[in-house]
Amino acid sequence: MAHEAEHHHKETFITKYIFSQDHKMIAKQYLITGLIMGFIGIAMSLLFRMQLAWPGEASPVFKALLGKWAPDGVMDADIYLALVTIHGTIMVFFVLTAGLSGTFSNLLIPLQIGARDMASGFLNMVSYWLFFISCAIMLGSLFAEAGPAAAGWTVYPPLSALPQAQPGSGLGMTLWLVSMAIFIASSLLGSLNYIVTVLNLRTKGMTMTRLPLTIWAFFVTAIIGVVSFPVLLSAALLLLMDRSFGTSFFLSDIFIQGEVLHYQGGSPVLYEHLFWFLGHPEVYIVLLPALGITSEVMSTNARKPIFGYRAMIASILGIAFLSTIVWGHHMFISGMNPFLGSVFTFTTLLIAIPSAVKAFNYITTLWKGNLQLNPGMLFSIGLVSTFITGGLTGIILGDSTLDINVHDTYFVVAHFHLVMGISALYGLFAGVYHWFPKMFQGRMMNKNLGYIHFWVTAVASYGVFFPMHFVGMAGVPRRYYQNTAFPMFDELTDVQILMTVFALIAAAAQLVFVYNFIYSIFYGKKGSQNPWKSNTLEWTTPLEHIHGNWPGAIPEVHRWSYDYSKTYEDGSYIIEGQDFVPQHIPMQPNEEELNH
Amino acid sequence: MTTPLILAVLVLVAIAVWQLAKIFELSQLSTGKKSDATIANDDDNKYNGYLLFAFLVFIYGITIFSFSKYGKMVLPMPASEHGVDYDRLMWISFAIIFIVQTITQFLLHYFGYKYRGEKGKKALFYADNDKLELIWTIIPVITLAALILYGLYSWTNIMDINEEGDPLVVELYAQQFNWTARYGGEDNVLGDASARLIDIDKANILGIDESDPNAVDDIIVKELHLPVGRKVNFYMRSQDVLHSAYMPHFRAQMNCVPGMVTQFSFTPTVTTEEMRLQPEIIDKVKRTNKIRAERAAAGEENSDPWEFDYVLLCNKICGKSHYNMQMKIIVESEKDFQKWLDSQKTFGETVIAVP
Numbered sequence: 001m002a003h004e005a006e007h008h009h010k011e012t013f014i015t016k017y018i019f020s021q022d023h024k025m026i027a028k029q030y031l032i033t034g035l036i037m038g039f040i041g042i043a044m045s046l047l048f049r050m051q052l053a054w055p056g057e058a059s060p061v062f063k064a065l066l067g068k069w070a071p072d073g074v075m076d077a078d079i080y081l082a083l084v085t086i087h088g089t090i091m092v093f094f095v096l097t098a099g100l101s102g103t104f105s106n107l108l109i110p111l112q113i114g115a116r117d118m119a120s121g122f123l124n125m126v127s128y129w130l131f132f133i134s135c136a137i138m139l140g141s142l143f144a145e146a147g148p149a150a151a152g153w154t155v156y157p158p159l160s161a162l163p164q165a166q167p168g169s170g171l172g173m174t175l176w177l178v179s180m181a182i183f184i185a186s187s188l189l190g191s192l193n194y195i196v197t198v199l200n201l202r203t204k205g206m207t208m209t210r211l212p213l214t215i216w217a218f219f220v221t222a223i224i225g226v227v228s229f230p231v232l233l234s235a236a237l238l239l240l241m242d243r244s245f246g247t248s249f250f251l252s253d254i255f256i257q258g259e260v261l262h263y264q265g266g267s268p269v270l271y272e273h274l275f276w277f278l279g280h281p282e283v284y285i286v287l288l289p290a291l292g293i294t295s296e297v298m299s300t301n302a303r304k305p306i307f308g309y310r311a312m313i314a315s316i317l318g319i320a321f322l323s324t325i326v327w328g329h330h331m332f333i334s335g336m337n338p339f340l341g342s343v344f345t346f347t348t349l350l351i352a353i354p355s356a357v358k359a360f361n362y363i364t365t366l367w368k369g370n371l372q373l374n375p376g377m378l379f380s381i382g383l384v385s386t387f388i389t390g391g392l393t394g395i396i397l398g399d400s401t402l403d404i405n406v407h408d409t410y411f412v413v414a415h416f417h418l419v420m421g422i423s424a425l426y427g428l429f430a431g432v433y434h435w436f437p438k439m440f441q442g443r444m445m446n447k448n449l450g451y452i453h454f455w456v457t458a459v460a461s462y463g464v465f466f467p468m469h470f471v472g473m474a475g476v477p478r479r480y481y482q483n484t485a486f487p488m489f490d491e492l493t494d495v496q497i498l499m500t501v502f503a504l505i506a507a508a509a510q511l512v513f514v515y516n517f518i519y520s521i522f523y524g525k526k527g528s529q530n531p532w533k534s535n536t537l538e539w540t541t542p543l544e545h546i547h548g549n550w551p552g553a554i555p556e557v558h559r560w561s562y563d564y565s566k567t568y569e570d571g572s573y574i575i576e577g578q579d580f581v582p583q584h585i586p587m588q589p590n591e592e593e594l595n596h
Numbered sequence: 597m598t599t600p601l602i603l604a605v606l607v608l609v610a611i612a613v614w615q616l617a618k619i620f621e622l623s624q625l626s627t628g629k630k631s632d633a634t635i636a637n638d639d640d641n642k643y644n645g646y647l648l649f650a651f652l653v654f655i656y657g658i659t660i661f662s663f664s665k666y667g668k669m670v671l672p673m674p675a676s677e678h679g680v681d682y683d684r685l686m687w688i689s690f691a692i693i694f695i696v697q698t699i700t701q702f703l704l705h706y707f708g709y710k711y712r713g714e715k716g717k718k719a720l721f722y723a724d725n726d727k728l729e730l731i732w733t734i735i736p737v738i739t740l741a742a743l744i745l746y747g748l749y750s751w752t753n754i755m756d757i758n759e760e761g762d763p764l765v766v767e768l769y770a771q772q773f774n775w776t777a778r779y780g781g782e783d784n785v786l787g788d789a790s791a792r793l794i795d796i797d798k799a800n801i802l803g804i805d806e807s808d809p810n811a812v813d814d815i816i817v818k819e820l821h822l823p824v825g826r827k828v829n830f831y832m833r834s835q836d837v838l839h840s841a842y843m844p845h846f847r848a849q850m851n852c853v854p855g856m857v858t859q860f861s862f863t864p865t866v867t868t869e870e871m872r873l874q875p876e877i878i879d880k881v882k883r884t885n886k887i888r889a890e891r892a893a894a895g896e897e898n899s900d901p902w903e904f905d906y907v908l909l910c911n912k913i914c915g916k917s918h919y920n921m922q923m924k925i926i927v928e929s930e931k932d933f934q935k936w937l938d939s940q941k942t943f944g945e946t947v948i949a950v951p
Contacts, residue, residue, distance in 0.1 A: 006895060043644060061603075077916045077917065078916050079921070081913065081915075081916070081918075097798055151913060152913045156838050156912075156913075157837075158836065158837045158838070158854055159837040159838060159913065159914060160836070161916060162836075165772065165836060165837050165914075165915055166915040166916060168613070170896050196851070215765060232685060251854070251855070252854060252855030252856075253624070253790060253791040253792060253835075253854055253855045254791060254835065254836055254854050254855075255771075255791040255792075255794045255803065255834040255835045255836065256772075256835070256837075257915065258796065260791065260792050260794065264854075266855065267853070267855055267856065268838055268853055268854065268855070269853060269856075282597070290650075299619050301717060302599055302711075303713070303719040304719045304720065304721065304722065305721060305722070305723040306723075307722065307723065307724070307725075308723075308724060308729050309723065309724070310724075311729050332698055332838070333849050333850050333851055334853070335832075335850065335853045335856060335858035337753035338751065338752075341751060341755070342748045342751055342752065345744060345747055345748060345751065346744055346748070349740045349743065349744050349747075350740070353733060353736050353740065354638045356732065356733075356736040357729065357732065357733055357736075359700060360700075360729075360732040361729075362704075363700065363704050363707065364722075364728070366704070366707035366708060366711060367707050367711065367720075367722070368711060368719065368720035368722065369707075369711045369713075369719045369720070370711065370713045370714070370717045370718065370719040371641065371645070371708060371711050371712050371713045372636045372641065372713045373636050373637070373640060373641045373644035373645060373648075373708070373712060373713065374635060374636045374640075377636075378644060378648075378723050379649065380706065381705075384704055385651075385701060385705070388696075388697065388700050388704070389701070390703065391696060392693040392696060392697055393693065395689055395692070395740075395743065396676055396686065396689050396690075396693070397691070397692060399685070399743065399744075399747040400748075400751045401682060401685060401747045401750040401751045401754060402682070402685060402686055402689065402747070402749065402847065403756070404682070404847060404849050405671075405682065405844060405847045405848070405849060407840075407842065407849055408842075408911045408912060409911070422693055433650060435885070444634035444635075446634070447633060447634055447635065447636065447640065448633070451640075451644065452613055452616060455651075458651060459651075459654060462654070462658055463658070466658050466659070467658075467662050467725070468661055469662075470666035470667070470669060470670060471666075473670035473671060474669045474670050474671060475671050475842075475844035476667075476910075477842065477910070477911040479913040479918060479919075480918065480919035481916075481918070481919040482670055482919055483919070484898050485920040485922065486889070486907065486922065487884055487902035487910070488880075488884070488902075488904075488907070490884045490887050490888065491669055491883050491884055491887060492669060492904070493887070495669075502604075504605070504606060505609060508606055508609045508610055508613070509611075509613070511610060512613050516616060524634075525633060525634055527635070531634065531635060532635070548705075554937045559836070562723065564719065564804050565718060565719040566718065567718075568719060572748075579718070
């Protein structure tokens with residue numbers, strides 16, 4: 001295999017930076033595309049947060065950004081719904097699925113399992129470019145004459161199926177569906193590649209129970225994706241058929257704008273089932289990679305093994321299995337048989353158990369550690385904090401009885417933003433701070449800017465989403481353009497303003513990150529080969545990126561990746577003078593192999 | 597008016613952040629001892645450890661602040677029979693959440709502070725403890741099992757929609773962007789209906805089957821009246837897109853789905869008049885009308901004094917005016933209800949006969 005590494009192609013700009021088949025470059029492409037989409041998504045949220053805090057007020061910002069959608073600078077109700085819809089779509093799929101999984105699965109799977117590259121570099125490249133095309137179509141849909149899709153990110157029919165129902169259900173909706181279909185193709189190609197690579201290309205000695213938890217998380221995430229994304233694809237295609245070819249999969253008995261439509265026999269509830277069969281696993285597709293990153297970053301920086309490695313793997317598998325049989329908790333009051341509601345309550349509350357185990361294991365990992373509070377570490381701790389705060393309210397929403405009155409209110413919005421939005425973003429940030437030197441030839445991000453970024457974000461995101469629970473418990477439905485039509489919501493105006501101000505502050509903190517990120521790519525200080533003193537294999541590769549990752553033979557693995565602060569019985573470190581034992585170091589005489 | 601203010605704040609925050617970063621950098625240059633500006637050193641660990649502890653205080657603080665300031669804004673006491681049960685389960689769940697949240701956030705941030713790194717400190721190699729893990733698997737299992745059982749018991753009761761106890765039959769009919777209610781009339785039976793039978797010219801807006809004898813005495817209204825203490829069985833329909841009939845004061849909600857009839861049932865227990873006399877409602881009305889008076893003084897819209905009423909909201913995104921799709925609900929005594937119902941015209945009277 002050594003010839004691969006020595007064999008240098010003459011690379012042109014195009015094969016190196018654009019149509020690259022190298023997993024490290026593809027990871028960077030995913031990251032940068034994901035971040036750009038992320039900033040568009042966050043900017044949209046600021047626009048509608050401003051409308052919620054100061055309903056109906058004119059603003060030059062609206063006028064400049066929304067043009068005809070903000071006559072006299074006042075945001076239009078249709079564009080409000082479109083912004084909410086596209087914000088959700090972008091953040092869930094383009095940022096937290098592709099941006100997070102795409103980046104770190106690509107970067108870390110080959111590097112951490114000891115492979116020269118992904119199983120298929122070509123499929124990997126195709127996967128990225130399909131993602132790019134779907135981003136372009138989604139952004140293009142913003143310029144559709146009648147506006148982009150506006151039926152909520154779940155695009156329930158008939159609202160999404162009938163152009164008569166709202167302007168956003170015209171061309172904008174078609175583009176949304178096309179974009180999502182391409183996105184799913186991209187995601188499937190990527191996932192298959194990840195699965196095959198993890199199963200087949202592990203280096204000598206890298207057994208499944210020596211894999212870092214990052215890889216376990218990416219691997220299982222890819223499996224969930226392969227199982228559930230095709231179902232969304234089918235839903236999207238059937239919806240396209242209903243829209244364009246007159247079929248009635250999801251539509252029946254509709255009277256709109258003075259006429260009866262021909263649709264007969266379909267049911268919107270069927271669409272809900274198909275959508276949430278992906279939609280709920282999607283939450284874990286977003287969350288598991290973030291948790292995997294946290295496991296790695298936290299263990300490294302705590303200078304301790306992750307607590308309960310096997311329980312962590314069992315939890316990941318348990319969550320993955322349960323995630324495919326809980327979708328109905330989004331549909332307790334959809335009109336489906338109430339008996340199903342009780343089944344889904346049962347499975348949903350079960351999923352809290354592996355989640356709780358994970359949270360407790362993280363906390364125990366910190367116990368008696370020697371915590372190196374780098375920005376990546378802080379974001380990992382922050383993730384556990386928001387994961388707990390957001391996850392706990394899941395006990396209420398997963399309970400069919402309690403869901404009746406908080407369903408589709410701001411209580412739900414607060415819940416999922418904390419548990420999957422903020423948590424997964426923290427995972428993304430932790431990963432970026434931690435693996436930045438691996439991505440950019442040893443350059444490091446500035447830690448002080450990182451600290452500012454973390455602390456402002458941490459305070460502001462609680463500031464946005466904690467009070468939001470109370471708005472939900474006051475009965476305010478989500479996706480309301482303004483709450484002025486109900487005097488009973490008048491006194492919540494102050495809360496709305498508070499949340500919007502915190503949202504603006506949180507967004508400003510992200511500018512610090514952008515500056516740090518871009519500056520560090522070019523001028524970041526070069527660190528050492530293994531700056532965080534980590535055990536995993538990626539830190540044995542040279543700073544300069546080369547095809548095939550290792551210049552010589554691929555290192556052989558002799559231990560799991562969590563031998564931090566391991567000592568002999570007399571209390572001396574395994575390797576004198578350093579508190580970590582990288583995976584490629586053979587077992588020492590008299591050393592006990594623990595935990596696997 | 598507020599926009600320049602926000603922009604100004606943002607610019608100031610950005611400048612402040614930039615300056616802070618610069619100061620951090622400069623201070624490290626001048627002391628010279630921390631040459632590595634990329635990896636946490638003892639000082640960083642110390643300060644961020646303190647900050648983690650401060651953050652714990654912040655989390656507790658924002659919890660207490662939110663409960664004390666916003667706690668009174670949450671929905672008032674339930675106005676339906678099952679609502680009492682609902683609220684009890686809700687507060688039990690909240691109590692559990694609150695305890696777990698307080699303890700776990702404490703441990704997380706306290707450990708972050710307590711075990712902050714120092715040069716030369718040794719971490720404990722502690723990879724596993726089956727007993728401990730078993731304990732924190734079993735405890736959630738037991739807690740959740742209890743919650744599941746209680747939840748399922750309530751759910752089964754609430755969703756058991758039957759004809760026992762002579763329930764009043766009401767149809768809630770949704771369309772973009774308003775609600776209509778239909779009563780069964782004398783016979784308390786709703787006539788058959790379908791969106792295909794809608795005939796605007798004949799004022800048959802709900803698509804009621806004119807040939808169905810049960811339909812003649814149906815009563816169609818734009819304001820929902822309910823008799824106190826009598827079970828009401830709701831049948832929901834929609835003619836165009838998904839809607840959701842959300843009656844938060846009664847802890848009731850059900851989607852309205854085109855092509856099918858969905859159901860919900862509850863017994864209202866508090867009349868509108870009684871609710872208006874509740875201290876928490878009196879307070880809420882007072883607070884709200886203060887805001888409205890300020891608006892009136894400033895010459896703004898939406899400033900008429902408010903009187904409390906139950907309300908039915910749409911809670912499933914349905915288009916442009918989703919945010920204003922509502923219907924007033926009035927709960928009154930059986931006698932007042934009958935009087936009101938008798939004064940309404942029947943479908944037979946309102947439908948325009950075929951010429």
